Amino acid sequence: MTQKLIIIGAGMASGRMLETLYEAGADWDVTLFNAEPRGTYNRIMLSPVLSGEKTFEEIVTHDAQWYEDHGVTCRFGEKVVAVDKAAKTVTAENGDVLSYDKLVFATGSNPFIIPLPGHDLDGVIAYRDLEDTEAMMALGDKENASAVVIGGGLLGLEAAAGLHARGVDVTVVHLMGHLMERQLDEAAGYLLRKELVGRGIKVLCSSNSKEILGENGKVRALLLENGTELPCDLLVMAVGIRPNTALGAEAGLAVGRGIHVDDHMVTSDADILAIGECVEHNGAVFGLVAPLYDQAKVAAATLMGQEATFVQKDVSTKLKVTGCDLFSAGDFAEGEDREDIVFRDPARGVYKRLVLQNNRIIGAVMYGDTADGNWFFGKIKDGEDVSEMRDTLIFGPAFQGGAAADPLAAVAALPDDAEICGCNGVCKGTIVNAINDGATDLDAVRAVTKASNSCGTCTGLVEQVLAVTLGDDFVLPTAKSICGCTELTHEDVRRLIKSQELKSQEAVWQELGWTSRNGCHVCRPAINYYLLADWPLEYQDDPQSRFVNERNHANIQKDGTYSVVPRMWGGITTPDELRAIADAAEKYNVPTVKVTGGQRIDLLGVKKEDLPAMxxxxxxxxxxxxxxxxKGLRTVKTCVGSDHCRFGTQDSTGLGIKLEKLLWGSWTPHKVKLGVSGCPRNCAEATCKDVGIICVDSGYEVSVAGAAGMDVKETELLAKVTTEQEAIDVTTAYIQLYRENAKYLDRGYKYVAKVGLDWVKEQVVDDLENRAALVERFEISQSVYRTDPWAEHAREKADTYQPLADLTMEAAE
Structure with missing residues (x-):
């Protein structure tokens, strides 16, 4: 019988625990209570929501569909009012009594409200949840609005920055002598204050609040001890949190500062666990997300009967306050037996301070330039003797040995166990392994390792690890421009290439004002693709502006060998083809032969010098x-369809082969995968492809914009057609529309999300003349560019083969 698990609190800790349980295949009857009327979201990212950089929907980590897919009974907006340990039941506020086998407290914390006179006035809020955030956002709509934030820690400064971004006049009131005194020393605190004041945020340090003044039951001003009145329409208290232990204490659990737990996250009751900000472990309570996620994993293991132990770890703090980079770790207090190494660059606003004791770094504070923070943190954790590098220590790993190195040398020099993502405890080695296993962009690394998936402050460092690991294959994501060579966006460049009839890379560099002579490894693949897609009859493809895999016509593997995948039309093969593959595998000593998810055979571990001969x-x-x-058509996956299957309604295999033979060799903004299923049972998994066709009794349902990789998304219906040729034409027209309009490296589902499915339907389905024109342009492009790249070397014999020059883009320039 399935055991019953009740969880009180749908915060980030319990969300991670549920993820871990389900990833491990655990089977529980789960009921999830939450006092907030919603499920799990990334509370750390409320600040970008406040400032307008993100929407709330973008920070939701577990939506209604996720809970439904995993069978979680959600009772959101409901509190648990009592727990009976003896009866093993919980009582909801509506009177429902539910039994449990295991119970998890994840009740989080409560914001601390200073009991000043007037603290209960309307307009006095904390900064803890979405409702608080929405109250501050609403203030931005008011003319000449003003706010006071009490608290100069991270949360208070983020609140102030968000309010300021919405046009609110903001004053920060802080009791201590400098901002963020727990994380920063006085010098760094001064620089932070200077930066904030320069941006228009008033900051009052060493200021004590006396009373909150009101009028007609609503806040009017904050009165300071020195008699100063600070008028405000809203007063935000961001002065700390306290573990929410009330329910646990009433239930008779052992409670101190938090709910006591052992190393396995078990409370004083063997059937009750606790995780997150509500717990106390060995005298410590927790407010950072990294230990909370560690607790979640341990609790999941405990629930599954596995051995796992929660260990408190040293943590560094890498913060981004209103665009100011900050890093601190260890102990940076002053002492007689301690030595400071300080670096200042006022022009750049950079400050670094290392605290040494007995030739070992025990503390580090950095402002303005935090790239080396993790390297210093590693030295702190290891207790390494740094006497031999003492003279150049402050300049970081790139300068050890006395000379400056490549800008990425600092990251390259980090050991594999160097922590990159503090929130999720992800080290460099884990990220490198994920990259080598195929996670070749930031979103993919996030999905596989969860690095930079929480507070996001390590995003730049993760991108640097990607750049170091992938080399020329890494494309840096840019929010605005294509790359550092230009301020133009991808959309700008596509428009200008067409409107100004730019038909060569040189024309782009010259006419669009590129700052570099020949572009860079980021922009050149994109420009090459745009020119190829827009001017197929005039533009000559530049192989050196393609990624290394495309230049070598094979996928490079983590050991430097290559993967060779022959095409099998629609997943259909012949005995002769299978013999040829087997012969090649034997002849070239291929160590691994694998059937792929796209119904093909992959020859893995091929040496580069053997590629042309193979x-x-x-x-x-x-x-x-x-x-x-x-970046083109990969596979067309099919089921056997009406030729063999008793459920098949149409010839799905035949249609898949026709589509693959029509579309293969076409260059697209990103890879394209197709599926054709012979009936709604969908054995070819067509509903999670870039284009998916479901055969039905009345004809064909063509859908687009699916995904089954780092993102999982069901396709959206584009058209219902009655004939096979219509299905082919609609598919071809959609591919060409995607080729002509999408941003380079945007998958189909991202493209459709940007332009809207309705617009795509107008172009491809409703306008028959435009559909025919799209198909014609696709066929023209194919007539020029479709060739088998392997055939370029098929005439060369193995004994006369000279290895291709592995030219980098820089060498080609």
Whole structure:
């Protein structure tokens, strides 16, 4: 019988615990209570919501569909009012009594409200949840609005910055002598205050609040001890949190500062666990997300009967307050037996301070330039003797040995166990392994490792690890411009290439004001693609402006060997093709032969020098490249359809083969995968592809914008058609529309989300003349560019083969 698990609190800790349980295949009957009328969201990211950088929907980590998919009974907006340990029941505020086998307290914390006179006036709020955030956002709509924030810690400064971004006149009142005194020393605190004041935020340090003044029951001003009145329409208290232990104490659990737990997150009752900000472990309480996630994983293991232990770890603080980079770790207090190394660069607003004791770094504070923070933190944790690098220590790893190195050398020099993401406890080695296993962009790394998925302050460092690991293959995501060579966006460049009829890379560099002579490794692949897509008859493809896999016509593996995937039309093969693959695998000592998810055979571990000879042999057998490495059509996955299956309604295999033979070799903004299922049972998994076709009794349902990789998304219906040719035309027209309009490296689902499915339907389904024009332009492009890249070397014999020059883009310039 399935055991019953009740969780009180749907915060980040319990969300991570549920993820871990389900990832491990645990089977529980879960009921989730939450006092807030919603599920789990990234509370750390409320500040970007306040400032307008994100919407609330973007910070939701577990939506209604997630809970439904995992069978979680959600009771949001409901509190648990009592727990009976003896009866093993909880009582909801509506009187419902629910039994449990295991109970988890994840009740979080309560914001501390200073009991000043007037603290209960309307307009006095904390900064803790979405309602608080919405109250501050609403203030931005008021003319000449003003606010006071009590508290100069991280939360208070984020509140002040968000309010200021919405046009509110903001004053920060802080009791201590400098801002963020727990994380920063006086010098760094001064620089932070100077920056904030320069941006228009008033900051009053060493200021004590006396009373909150009101009028007609609403806040009017804050009165300070020195008699100063600070008028305000809203007063935000951001002065700390306290573990929410009331329910646990009433239930008879052992409670101190928080609910007591052991190393396995078990409370004084063996069937009750606790995680998150409500707990106390070995005398410590927790407010940072990293230990909360560690607790969540341990609790999940405990619930599954596995051995796991929560260990408190040293943590560093890498913060981004209103665009100011801050880092602190360890102990940076002054002492007679301690030595300071300080670096200041006033022009750049950079300050660094290391605290040494007995030739070991025990503390670090950095402002303005935090790139080396994790390297210093590693030295602190390891207790490493730094006497030999004492003279250059403050300049970081890139300067050890006395000379400056590549800008990415600091990251390259980090050991594999260096912590990159403090929130989720992710080290460099874990990220590198994920990248080598195929997570080749920031979103993919986030999905696999969760690095930079919480507070986001390590995003730049994760991108640097990507750049170091991938080399030329790394494309830095940019929020505005394509790259540092220009201020133009992808959309700007596409528009100008067409409107100004720019038909070469040189024309783009010259006419659009590129700052570099020949572009860079970030912009050149994009410009090459845009020119190729817009001017197929005039533009000559530049192979050196493609990624290394596309240049070598094979996928490079983590050990430097390559993966070769011959194309199998619609997943159909022949005995002769299978013999050719088997012969090639034997002849070139291929260590791994694998059937892929796209119904093809992958030859893994091929040496680079053997590639042309292997292509020659496979070409002789009539096989061409499967383009498993390309920004283009990958596979068309099919089921057996009406030819064999008793449920098949149409010839799905035949349609899949026709589509693949039509579309193969086409360059697209990103990879494209298709699926054709012979009936709604969907054996070819067509509803999670870039284009998916479901065969039905009345014809064909063509859907687009699906995904089944780092993001999982069901396709959206584009058209219902009655004939096979209509299905082919609609598919071809959609692919061409995507080719002509999408941003380079945007998958189809991202493109459709930007332009809207209705607009796509107008272009491809409703306007028959435009559909025909799109199909014609696609066919023109194919007539020029579709070739089998393996055939370029198929004529070369293995004994005469000279390895291709592995030119980088920089060398080609």
């Amino acid at each position: 292509w020659y042999d496979l070409n002789k057998a009539g096989m061409v490249s499967g383009h498993a490495y390309s």
